[in-house]
Amino acid sequence: MDRRGAPVDVVGVGRTFALGDGEVVALRGFDMHVPAGGFTALIGPSGCGKSTALRLVAGLDTPDEGTIDSGGSSPDEMRRHQRIGVAFQDPSLLPWRTVSTNIRLALELVGRRHDTEAVDELVELVGLQDFEKARPSQLSGGMRQRVAIARSLVTDPDLLLLDEPFGALDALTRQQLNDELQRIWTARGTTTILVTHSIPEAVYVADEVLVMSPRPGRVVARHTIGFERPRTRELLLTDRFHAEVEAVSASLHRSEGQVVQLDTDGSDGQVAQLDADPG
Numbered sequence: 001m002d003r004r005g006a007p008v009d010v011v012g013v014g015r016t017f018a019l020g021d022g023e024v025v026a027l028r029g030f031d032m033h034v035p036a037g038g039f040t041a042l043i044g045p046s047g048c049g050k051s052t053a054l055r056l057v058a059g060l061d062t063p064d065e066g067t068i069d070s071g072g073s074s075p076d077e078m079r080r081h082q083r084i085g086v087a088f089q090d091p092s093l094l095p096w097r098t099v100s101t102n103i104r105l106a107l108e109l110v111g112r113r114h115d116t117e118a119v120d121e122l123v124e125l126v127g128l129q130d131f132e133k134a135r136p137s138q139l140s141g142g143m144r145q146r147v148a149i150a151r152s153l154v155t156d157p158d159l160l161l162l163d164e165p166f167g168a169l170d171a172l173t174r175q176q177l178n179d180e181l182q183r184i185w186t187a188r189g190t191t192t193i194l195v196t197h198s199i200p201e202a203v204y205v206a207d208e209v210l211v212m213s214p215r216p217g218r219v220v221a222r223h224t225i226g227f228e229r230p231r232t233r234e235l236l237l238t239d240r241f242h243a244e245v246e247a248v249s250a251s252l253h254r255s256e257g258q259v260v261q262l263d264t265d266g267s268d269g270q271v272a273q274l275d276a277d278p279g
Contacts, residue, residue: 005036005037005038005158005159005160005189005190005191005192006036006070006071006073006078006083006158006159006191007033007034007035007036007038007070007071007191008032008033008034008057008068008069008070008159008191008193009032009033009067009068009069009070010030010031010032010033010053010056010057010066010067010068011031011066011067011068012029012030012031012065012066012067013027013029013030013031013053013056013063013065013066013067013068014027014028014029014030014063014064014065014066014216015027015049015052015056015061015063015064016064024215025215025216026049026052026215026216026217027049027052027053027056027063027216027217027218028216028217028218029216029218030049030053030066030217030218030219031218031219032053032210032219034191034193034208035191036071036191037189037190037191038191038192038207038208039185039191039192039194039205039206039207039208040192040193040194040206040207040208040209040210041193041194041195041196041201041202041203041205041206041208041209041210042054042193042194042195042196042210042212043195043196043197043198043199043202043209043210043211043212043248043252044211044212044213044214044217044252045212045213045214045252046197047214047215048212048213048214048215048217049212049215049216049217050163050195050212050217051163051164051195052217053195053212053217054086054161054163054193054195056068056075057070057075057159057161057193058075058079058084058086058161059074059075059076059077059078059079059080059084060079060086070083070158070159071158078158078159082110082112082155082157083155083157083158083159084157084158084159084160084161085106085152085153085155085157085159085160085161085190086152086160086161086162086163087145087148087149087151087152087160087161087162087163087165088148088163088164088165089163089164089165089166089167089168090168091136091144091145091147091148092148093136093144093147093148094136095135095136095137096135097135097136098132098133098134098135099123099128099131099132099133099134099135099139099147100119100120100123100132100133102136102147102151103119103122103123103147103150103151103154104119104154105151106151106152106154106155107154107155110155112155115154118154118156119154120132122150122153122154123150125150125153125184125187125188126146126147126149126150126180126184127146127180128143128146128147128150131143140173141168141169141170141173142169142173142176142177145165145166145169145177146177146180148165149162149165149181149184153184153188153190157190158190158191159190159191159192159193160185160190160191160192160193161192161193162181162192162193162194162195163195164195164196164197165177165194166178166196166201167196167197174198174201175233178201178204178205179232179233181205182204182205182229182230182231183230185205186229186230194206199245199248199249199252200236200241200245202248203223203225203241203244203245203248204231204235204236204241205231206225207224207225208222208223208224208225209222209223209225209248210222210223211223211248211251211252220251220254221248221251221254223244223247223248223251225244227240227241227244
């Protein structure tokens with residue numbers, strides 16, 4: 001795989017929002033490092049700031065404190081130079097456009113030349129080569145999400161940010177798209193950050209799973225996922241996989257502890273449990 005993505009370094013980030021007469025501290029002391037070409041999943045309780053963190057990395061919001069750097073570029077610089085691709089839970093496709101023209105929209109919005117070859121390659125990459133002229137109403141939910149992911153990749157970004165892209169799908173379609181996402185990531189080598197509520201999904205697709213605390217959110221555990229790639233559905237049936245899922249689940253229920261190393265049933269998985277008090 002050609003690992004052409006950008007690294008992401010987030011240090012000491014905080015974000016507070018005004019709410020009525022008070023305020024909500026969404027993030028405090030949030031740290032994250034994703035290597036170039038890496039795949040990291042963020043998981044944590046609802047309302048812990050996962051999506052806020054992703055929006056900050058995307059340059060769609062600005063932190064109150066701390067720094068965010070992608071290979072020497074700020075999120076705003078990355079966004080202005082079309083080096084970030086984003087896909088959300090709602091694919092937000094234009095109903096009057098076809099699969100190909102919805103993908104092409106991302107190029108049009110930034111004033112770039114229509115690259116028919118690049119669009120065709122992405123249509124094939126996401127497995128929609130027989131549906132180029134179909135409109136969103138003619139597609140299943142999973143197919144619409146494939147279009148959204150292709151659209152996020154058409155500008156050839158260095159960083160792909162996915163905010164619960166499969167959260168509204170049924171379990172079977174979600175697993176199919178997890179397989180597709182791995183295949184796309186392997187083919188493109190784009191640094192990827194996935195926000196999800198599904199622990200099995202995070203363990204299945206990511207190199208590292210970061211567990212966040214309740215609000216104000218910060219990383220309280222880092223799980224290195226050591227399974228070889230490509231990963232297949234047979235992995236889901238193994239004791240090693242279930243042990244990793246249980247380890248991540250346990251981290252969600254721990255708020256403090258010492259840094260430890262954990263080997264699970266012969267896998268290379270490790271967990272660093274961090275002090276949950278930012279002090």
